[in-house]
Amino acid sequence: MNTDHEKRRDNRRKVLKGAFISFNAGRSTLNCVVRNVSDSGALLTMANSIGVPDQFDLLFGDEKRHCVVVRRSLQSLAVSFAD
Numbered sequence: 001m002n003t004d005h006e007k008r009r010d011n012r013r014k015v016l017k018g019a020f021i022s023f024n025a026g027r028s029t030l031n032c033v034v035r036n037v038s039d040s041g042a043l044l045t046m047a048n049s050i051g052v053p054d055q056f057d058l059l060f061g062d063e064k065r066h067c068v069v070v071r072r073s074l075q076s077l078a079v080s081f082a083d
Helices: none
Strands: 013-023 028-037 041-045 055-060 063-072 076-081
Touching: 028 055, 041 063
Parallel strands: none
Antiparallel strands: 013 028, 013 055, 028 041, 041 076, 055 063, 063 076
């Protein structure tokens, strides 16, 4: 049986960093927390993921990464980096 960890391309590092989800050409933003990150993706948590589109930009620190949602729950998103 494959676990999510086995499906990942890269090992993820645990972090706890505030970030912003940006969509609608930058006119809409939501707060989130980056819980873990790798070169290919991240796990984000937020109060409510309803209304977050399947693709968006993630702004954290000095980085801006385009993301595609690969798994969603009410309060978290697993994303892959598309850039």
